[in-house]
Amino acid sequence: MDDRTLIEPLDQTIFEEVGANIRGPVQGWLTIWNGTLRGRDFSLFQGRNFIGSDPHCDIRIIDIYFPPFAVNIRIGPDHWQAIDLDSDDGFVRNDRSDFRCELTDGDWIQTGNVRFRVKKR
Amino acid sequence: MQTQRGTGDGFDRGNGVTVVVPDKTVLADAENGQKPLIFAWLIRSESEEITRIADDEFTIGSGPDVRLRIRSEEVKSLHCSIYFVQNHFELNDHNSRSGTWVNDRSIKRQELDDGDRIMIGGQSFLFRCFRRDADG
Numbered sequence: 141m142d143d144r145t146l147i148e149p150l151d152q153t154i155f156e157e158v159g160a161n162i163r164g165p166v167q168g169w170l171t172i173w174n175g176t177l178r179g180r181d182f183s184l185f186q187g188r189n190f191i192g193s194d195p196h197c198d199i200r201i202i203d204i205y206f207p208p209f210a211v212n213i214r215i216g217p218d219h220w221q222a223i224d225l226d227s228d229d230g231f232v233r234n235d236r237s238d239f240r241c242e243l244t245d246g247d248w249i250q251t252g253n254v255r256f257r258v259k260k261r
Numbered sequence: 262m263q264t265q266r267g268t269g270d271g272f273d274r275g276n277g278v279t280v281v282v283p284d285k286t287v288l289a290d291a292e293n294g295q296k297p298l299i300f301a302w303l304i305r306s307e308s309e310e311i312t313r314i315a316d317d318e319f320t321i322g323s324g325p326d327v328r329l330r331i332r333s334e335e336v337k338s339l340h341c342s343i344y345f346v347q348n349h350f351e352l353n354d355h356n357s358r359s360g361t362w363v364n365d366r367s368i369k370r371q372e373l374d375d376g377d378r379i380m381i382g383g384q385s386f387l388f389r390c391f392r393r394d395a396d397g
Contacts, residue, residue: 246392
């Protein structure tokens with residue numbers, strides 16, 4: 141018997157990236173807790189997730205204080221890593237400076253003046 | 262289907278990358294710091310559709326005025342709601358006939374945890390949120 145149920149998400153605050161189906165299923169989310177994009181969430185996918193203000197980044201944050209290439213959240217089959225891309229100071233993970241680290245669900249990351257939090261699906 | 266919704270301006274660069282320009286509403290919220298941020302997601306098991314919960318009241322039903330609409334004979338016009346109360350989420354059933362279920366248990370009002378499975382009118386959803394003990 142056909143499933144005739146129709147789901148219609150009507151929440152206008154939803155944000156889904158264009159091209160989500162190109163990169164496969166959503167693996168988690170990057171949530172933004174301050175700055176000009178406070179309250180936004182971005183989908184994270186398997187492989188690289190470049191975050192920065194440069195047009196070549198996967199998640200582009202247009203902010204004059206945000207680095208062109210800030211951090212890569214690399215998602216593999218059994219690991220999540222945050223990797224600094226182009227800075228002298230790295231990023232801050234849970235109040236500690238780092239350049240490369242494993243991420244766990246709910247970790248905080250700060251780069252520039254922007255605070256993120258990662259959520260695994 | 263590729264979709265994009267949002268209160269800000271966004272555009273596709275044509276290679277799967279989305280560019281987002283901050284909108285004035287978000288800017289104002291950030292400056293005022295008044296509204297607590299709410300991050301939760303419902304993932305429909307069957308189709309993997311993801312719906313973000315960003316408000317302190319998120320209504321679900323078959324009627325025209327709900328935030329997540331499920332067109333099914335088993336689903337009431339206003340079937341249930343998810344509330345964000347005192348830094349946690351609660352699911353409230355609005356006296357529906359088919360009921361609202363959390364982890365295979367029928368509920369009237371139930372606090373939600375990350376990873377809970379919600380069943381509404383035969384449709385299954387995974388609820389995801391930040392765990393309270395991990396708040397920074």
